[in-house]
Amino acid sequence: MSVKEKTEFQPKIVAFCCNWCSYAGADLAGTNRTNYPANVKIIRVPCSCRVNPIFILRAFQRGADGVIICGCHPGDCHYITGNYYTRRRMTLLFSMLDFLGIEKDRTRVEWVSASEGGRFAEVMTEFTNDVKAIGPNRKLEDLRCKAK
Amino acid sequence: MLTLNASQLDEFFALIEKKRELYLPVENKTGKSEYKRWVEGDKYSTALRTVKSAKNFFFAKSENLYDLKMDHKNVEVIDTREDIKEFVIFGVRGCDVKSFDILDNVYLQDPVDTYYKNRRDHGLVISMACSKPATTCFCALFDIDATSPNGDIQAWNVEDKFYFNPLTEKGDAFVEEFKECFTDEDSKPVEKQKEETLNIIERLPFVNLNMEGFGVEDKLKAIFDRPEWEDLSSTCIGCGTCTYVCPTCQCFDIKDFNVGDGSIKRFRCWDSCMYSDFTQMAAANPRLTQTARFRQRFMHKLVYYPIKNEGIYGCVGCGRCLVSCPVQMNIVKVIKAMGDN
Amino acid sequence: MDKDALMPYVGVITEITRETPDVKTFRVLGKDGKKLFIHEPGQCAMLSAPGYGEAMISITSSPTEDYMEFSIKNAGKLTGWLHSVEVGQQVAVRGPYGKSFPVDTDLKGKDLLFIAGGIGLAPLHSVINYCRAKRSDYGKIKIVYGSRSANDLVDYKELQEWANEPSMDVNLTIDRPQEGWDGNVGFVPTYVKELNPELSYTVIICGPPIMIKFTLQGLKELGFKDTQVYTTMEMRMKCGVGKCGRCNIGDKYVCKDGPVFRFDELGELPNEY
Amino acid sequence: MQSEIIKRTVELFNSEEIVRAIGWRKGDFDYDLNPSIFKSSEDLEKNFVYNDFSSANLSKFLIKISQKEDGKTLVFLKSCDTYSFNSLLQEHRISRDKIYIIGVPCEENLDPSKIKAALGEDVLSMSCDGETVTVETLDGTKTISKSEVILDRCLACKSRKHVVYDELFGEEGEVLDSKRFDQVEILENMKPEERYSFWRTELSRCIGCNACRDICPACTCEKCVFDNRDSGVENKVATNDFEENMFHIIRAFHVAGRCTDCGECSRVCPEDIPLHLLNRKFIKDINEFYGNYQAGDDIETLAPLTRFDAVDVEPSIVKTRENVK
CATH class of the missing domain: 3.40.50.80 (Nucleotide-binding domain of ferredoxin-NADP reductase (FNR) module)
Structure with missing residues (x-):
C-alpha cells in the first residue's frame, strides 16, 4: 500500500488566476491555512480573459497535465465584461479540444471570488483529483520538454 | 537481368526490413501515396508520384543539430548526432533521384554538411522507372530519362515482375546480399516497356518547352528585370506549398527550442523563400514584396543555381508544384513566360 | 564523426570595453586562453547564446593579435543579452566565415x-x-x-x-x-x-x-x-556556409562569396541588397 | 456564360467604370486556372476563363488591390465567395466603393484531383456537359459521371444566394438546407480515442506549408501569430505532434465566428487534410450555444466571439451535454 502511494501519479496543474478575485482567493486560502494540493502552480493574470488559447496549449506542451482558469463570477468582472468573453472562448476551445479527442477533464473554468478561499481550495482539490484519475497528459505533450 | 515476381515482393521487403530500415511509397488514407516505413501488410504503391518528395530522407524536414546548456556563466555544447541505421528507399522515381544530385551539390560541397552526409552514406536508393508519366511531368526537359532512372539500383515493374539492375558498388553489394531473392531472366520486356514509355513522353504537353536563355550569367539581369514577374506573382499567397513539396528546395532555418530546464535544442527545419521573414537586413529587407520573393525562388532554380553548378537546373520536372499550388502558379508558367517559348 | 561546420566552439569573454553608449567590445578567447580559430581581416564569426539565437558578427581584431575581439552594437535579442553579461561569460562561437579583404594580394603595396x-x-x-x-x-x-x-x-x-x-x-x-x-x-x-x-x-x-x-x-x-x-555587406545569416539560402543575392551567397565585395562585382548582381 | 461575362466586363472597361478586373486566367490545362489580375479588356477577352474549375475564392486578393488609390476593381464572386467578401467588409479590410462585384452563378465545381484519381494522371483536358464529364487523355477520350468528381466543399454547399453584388448573372439563388454538419456529427459520435487517432492520422500529414492560413479570407492579420518570432509558437515546419496539433487548433480558433465556411482551406491543402471540419465544429458549436449565426450573411451583426450574453452557457457544458460523446 505504501509503495503504491509513493508511486502515485502527481499531476502538474497550471491555474491561471485573475488578479482581482481568485488570486486573492488563493491568498485567502493561504492565510486561513486551508490546504489545497501542492500540484497547483498559479499564474496570475490581470483578467481571466487575458488567457489566450495559446497559453493553455503551451502549458500542456511544457508538461502540465491539467489547466484551470479562474475568474470573477459572471457580472463581477473588474473590467466589467472580461469574463463573459472568457466564457465564450473557453467553451469553444474546450469543445474543440474534446473534438480532437483530448480528455475533457484536463481543462476547466471556475468562477472564484476573492472571499472564497475555502472554495478555491475545494476547486483545486477536486480538479487535481480529476486529473489524477485520468493520468498524465499524453495527447498534448511535447517529448522534447519531457526528456531527462 | 535480376527479377522478382510481384507475389514475392512482400517477402523481399520483410527480408530487407530484417537487416535495414525500409521505406517505400504506400497509399495513404486519401488515396495518394506517401513514403512510409514498411511494416507487414503495407502494399507498395505504384502511383506515379508521392505528395511529398523523397528529399526528407536526406535533408530532414526538421532535425536537432545540437544541444546547448547554460549554467550561470558556463555554456556547454552537446553533440546529439546519433549513429544512423542503414536504410533502403524503394521505388524512387527518376526525378526524385536526380534531386539528390542537386542537393548533393549544396550539402556535400565544402564545408560538408555532416548531418546530410551521414544519412546519404547510410541510405541506399532503389529507383523505379516510370511507365505511365503524367501530363504534368516534364523531367525530359532536364535530361532525365524516366525510363532508366539513376540510383544505387534501378528497377522496372513490368506487369507482375520487377527487374533490377545495380548501378553502384553499394547496389552491387546489396544485390549480392539478397541474391537468393532474385532469378535471372531476359530483359526484353524492360526494353519493350522503355520504348512504349518514351513514346508517351514524346507526346506529353510540356515536352517542347525551351530552356534557352536560362542559366547563363549574361542573361541574369535581363531575366531579373523582366516585367512579367509582377503579373505572374500578383496572386501568389506566399505560402510554402511549392517549397515543401519540391524535391530540390534546399533552404532551411536554424532556431532554438527552449526545453525549460536551462537547455536549448538548436534545430533546423525547412524554410521557404516565399515567407516574408526569410531574408532580412538591418537597414531594410531587400525582398519586401511578394513579387521579389517569388522571383527569388524561380531565379534561384532557373538562373542562379545553374550558374553555380555547371548548367544543372534546380528543377527536375516532377510536376508537384503544378498539382499542389493553391493558386495554380508554377514553374512551367514561369518558364513559358520568361524563356523563348 | 567530424565536427560539423554548424557546431560551435565555446569561447570565454575575457574583457569588455564600453566604446559608446550602445557599443561594447568583447574579447573572446577559448577556454584554454588561446584563440578559437585563425581568421583573416574582414571575416566574420557566428556568435550565439542558448536561447538567444545566433548572429553573424564581424571580427574586429586583427589576425596579428593573439586574441579575438568583436565590437557589437546593442540592437537586438542576442546583442542585447551580450551587453548585459559580465567578464567570464561563455558564449558559443563558430567561424571564421566569408571571404576576407584581399590584404595579401590586391591591396598589397597600395x-x-x-x-x-x-x-x-x-x-x-x-x-x-x-x-x-x-x-x-x-x-x-x-x-x-x-x-x-x-x-x-x-x-x-x-x-x-x-x-x-x-x-x-x-x-x-x-x-x-x-x-x-x-x-x-x-x-x-x-x-x-x-x-x-x-x-x-x-x-x-x-x-x-x-x-x-x-x-x-x-x-x-x-x-x-x-x-x-x-x-x-551585412545581411541576417543563419548557416554561414552557403547552404541555408537566405543571404542569396544573384548567384552569390553573402556569407560564403562575401561579405567582402568589390563594387564592380556587386554591380553584376541583381539590385537586392 | 463565359462569353456573356467577358462581353459585359469589356463594356465596363470601355466605359472606364473599372480599371482592372480580378478573375481566373487560362492555364496550361482546363483545370489549372490561376487567380489573376486583368489590366485591360484585351487581356481579359483573350485569357479570362469561367468554367467548372473556377474554384478559387477571389475575395481575399481584394485586400491588397483595394488599397490602391486609382479606380475601381472588378471582381467575380460566386455565391459562397460573397460571404467572404461581406466578412472582409465588416472587418474594414476592403473598401466597398472601390470594388465592383459581378456575381457569377455557380453550379458545383469539379475537383481535378478526383478526376485524375479515377481516370489516370495523363489528362489533357476536362470538360463538363451537364451530368457527364468528358476527359481527353493520352489514351483517348474517357467519361465519368459528374456526381463522382464534385469538389468536396460543393457537396455540402450552404447557399446559392449572392449576399452582395453590383450585378448578377443568372437567377438569384437560395440558401440551401445543407447537410454540412453530418461529418462533424459522425466524429462527435466516435469515442474520444477514435477521434484522437482520426485527427492524428490526418494532422500528421501536415507539411506546415501554411497554405490553409494564407488562402483563408478570414486570416487577414498584418502579422500572424505564427510569424511572430518571439511568440514561442512560430515555426516553419512542425517539429512534432504537439506543434501540428497546436497550429491547427489555433488556426481554427482564430477564425472561429468569422469563418464563412468557404472551404478554401481544405481545397488548397496539398495533403487533403479535412481542415474545414475543424472550422465547422466551431460553427456548429456556435449555432448550438449562441444561436444560429452565418458569418458574412450581413455586415451589421456582431461576430459571436465579439459579443456575449449574461446567461451564456458555462464551459462545463462541454462535459455534460448529451449529444456529443
Whole structure:
C-alpha cells in the first residue's frame, strides 16, 4: 500500500488566476491555512480573459497535465465584461479540444471570488483529483520538454 | 537481368526490413501515396508520384543539430548526432533521384554538411522507372530519362515482375546480399516497356518547352528585370506549398527550442523563400514584396543555381508544384513566360 | 564523426570595453586562453547564446593579435543579452566565415583609404590594424570616419593612437555640431569629397547603406572606378556556409562569396541588397 | 456564360467604370486556372476563363488591390465567395466603393484531383456537359459521371444566394438546407480515442506549408501569430505532434465566428487534410450555444466571439451535454 502511494501519479496543474478575485482567493486560502494540493502552480493574470488559447496549449506542451482558469463570477468582472468573453472562448476551445479527442477533464473554468478561499481550495482539490484519475497528459505533450 | 515476381515482393521487403530500415511509397488514407516505413501488410504503391518528395530522407524536414546548456556563466555544447541505421528507399522515381544530385551539390560541397552526409552514406536508393508519366511531368526537359532512372539500383515493374539492375558498388553489394531473392531472366520486356514509355513522353504537353536563355550569367539581369514577374506573382499567397513539396528546395532555418530546464535544442527545419521573414537586413529587407520573393525562388532554380553548378537546373520536372499550388502558379508558367517559348 | 561546420566552439569573454553608449567590445578567447580559430581581416564569426539565437558578427581584431575581439552594437535579442553579461561569460562561437579583404594580394603595396560610418568601423578595424602591423607592405593610409556624435565614435582611444602615427592620416567627422568638438562637422560623403583624395587610393568602405550610396556617388565624381572600391555587406545569416539560402543575392551567397565585395562585382548582381 | 461575362466586363472597361478586373486566367490545362489580375479588356477577352474549375475564392486578393488609390476593381464572386467578401467588409479590410462585384452563378465545381484519381494522371483536358464529364487523355477520350468528381466543399454547399453584388448573372439563388454538419456529427459520435487517432492520422500529414492560413479570407492579420518570432509558437515546419496539433487548433480558433465556411482551406491543402471540419465544429458549436449565426450573411451583426450574453452557457457544458460523446 505504501509503495503504491509513493508511486502515485502527481499531476502538474497550471491555474491561471485573475488578479482581482481568485488570486486573492488563493491568498485567502493561504492565510486561513486551508490546504489545497501542492500540484497547483498559479499564474496570475490581470483578467481571466487575458488567457489566450495559446497559453493553455503551451502549458500542456511544457508538461502540465491539467489547466484551470479562474475568474470573477459572471457580472463581477473588474473590467466589467472580461469574463463573459472568457466564457465564450473557453467553451469553444474546450469543445474543440474534446473534438480532437483530448480528455475533457484536463481543462476547466471556475468562477472564484476573492472571499472564497475555502472554495478555491475545494476547486483545486477536486480538479487535481480529476486529473489524477485520468493520468498524465499524453495527447498534448511535447517529448522534447519531457526528456531527462 | 535480376527479377522478382510481384507475389514475392512482400517477402523481399520483410527480408530487407530484417537487416535495414525500409521505406517505400504506400497509399495513404486519401488515396495518394506517401513514403512510409514498411511494416507487414503495407502494399507498395505504384502511383506515379508521392505528395511529398523523397528529399526528407536526406535533408530532414526538421532535425536537432545540437544541444546547448547554460549554467550561470558556463555554456556547454552537446553533440546529439546519433549513429544512423542503414536504410533502403524503394521505388524512387527518376526525378526524385536526380534531386539528390542537386542537393548533393549544396550539402556535400565544402564545408560538408555532416548531418546530410551521414544519412546519404547510410541510405541506399532503389529507383523505379516510370511507365505511365503524367501530363504534368516534364523531367525530359532536364535530361532525365524516366525510363532508366539513376540510383544505387534501378528497377522496372513490368506487369507482375520487377527487374533490377545495380548501378553502384553499394547496389552491387546489396544485390549480392539478397541474391537468393532474385532469378535471372531476359530483359526484353524492360526494353519493350522503355520504348512504349518514351513514346508517351514524346507526346506529353510540356515536352517542347525551351530552356534557352536560362542559366547563363549574361542573361541574369535581363531575366531579373523582366516585367512579367509582377503579373505572374500578383496572386501568389506566399505560402510554402511549392517549397515543401519540391524535391530540390534546399533552404532551411536554424532556431532554438527552449526545453525549460536551462537547455536549448538548436534545430533546423525547412524554410521557404516565399515567407516574408526569410531574408532580412538591418537597414531594410531587400525582398519586401511578394513579387521579389517569388522571383527569388524561380531565379534561384532557373538562373542562379545553374550558374553555380555547371548548367544543372534546380528543377527536375516532377510536376508537384503544378498539382499542389493553391493558386495554380508554377514553374512551367514561369518558364513559358520568361524563356523563348 | 567530424565536427560539423554548424557546431560551435565555446569561447570565454575575457574583457569588455564600453566604446559608446550602445557599443561594447568583447574579447573572446577559448577556454584554454588561446584563440578559437585563425581568421583573416574582414571575416566574420557566428556568435550565439542558448536561447538567444545566433548572429553573424564581424571580427574586429586583427589576425596579428593573439586574441579575438568583436565590437557589437546593442540592437537586438542576442546583442542585447551580450551587453548585459559580465567578464567570464561563455558564449558559443563558430567561424571564421566569408571571404576576407584581399590584404595579401590586391591591396598589397597600395595606398588605402578607409571610409567608415558608425559601427561600420568594426569590420574595417581588423584590416586597419592588420595593415598597421605590416605597415611596410602598404602605401599611404587615410581614414575617414564619421558618426552621429562624438560620443558615438567607436574605438575613440585607438583612433587617437592611429592619428598619432605619422604614417596614418585620420579624419573624423560628426553629423551635427557639438560642444567640445573641434573636428569636422558634416556627413561622411560630403567630407570625403572635401578631402578630395588622390586617385591612387584603393577605397574600403563600410557603413549604413545610405552613406555607402552617397559616398560612392561622390567617389565616382572624383574619378574613382568601381574596381577600386571594396565594401563588406551585412545581411541576417543563419548557416554561414552557403547552404541555408537566405543571404542569396544573384548567384552569390553573402556569407560564403562575401561579405567582402568589390563594387564592380556587386554591380553584376541583381539590385537586392 | 463565359462569353456573356467577358462581353459585359469589356463594356465596363470601355466605359472606364473599372480599371482592372480580378478573375481566373487560362492555364496550361482546363483545370489549372490561376487567380489573376486583368489590366485591360484585351487581356481579359483573350485569357479570362469561367468554367467548372473556377474554384478559387477571389475575395481575399481584394485586400491588397483595394488599397490602391486609382479606380475601381472588378471582381467575380460566386455565391459562397460573397460571404467572404461581406466578412472582409465588416472587418474594414476592403473598401466597398472601390470594388465592383459581378456575381457569377455557380453550379458545383469539379475537383481535378478526383478526376485524375479515377481516370489516370495523363489528362489533357476536362470538360463538363451537364451530368457527364468528358476527359481527353493520352489514351483517348474517357467519361465519368459528374456526381463522382464534385469538389468536396460543393457537396455540402450552404447557399446559392449572392449576399452582395453590383450585378448578377443568372437567377438569384437560395440558401440551401445543407447537410454540412453530418461529418462533424459522425466524429462527435466516435469515442474520444477514435477521434484522437482520426485527427492524428490526418494532422500528421501536415507539411506546415501554411497554405490553409494564407488562402483563408478570414486570416487577414498584418502579422500572424505564427510569424511572430518571439511568440514561442512560430515555426516553419512542425517539429512534432504537439506543434501540428497546436497550429491547427489555433488556426481554427482564430477564425472561429468569422469563418464563412468557404472551404478554401481544405481545397488548397496539398495533403487533403479535412481542415474545414475543424472550422465547422466551431460553427456548429456556435449555432448550438449562441444561436444560429452565418458569418458574412450581413455586415451589421456582431461576430459571436465579439459579443456575449449574461446567461451564456458555462464551459462545463462541454462535459455534460448529451449529444456529443
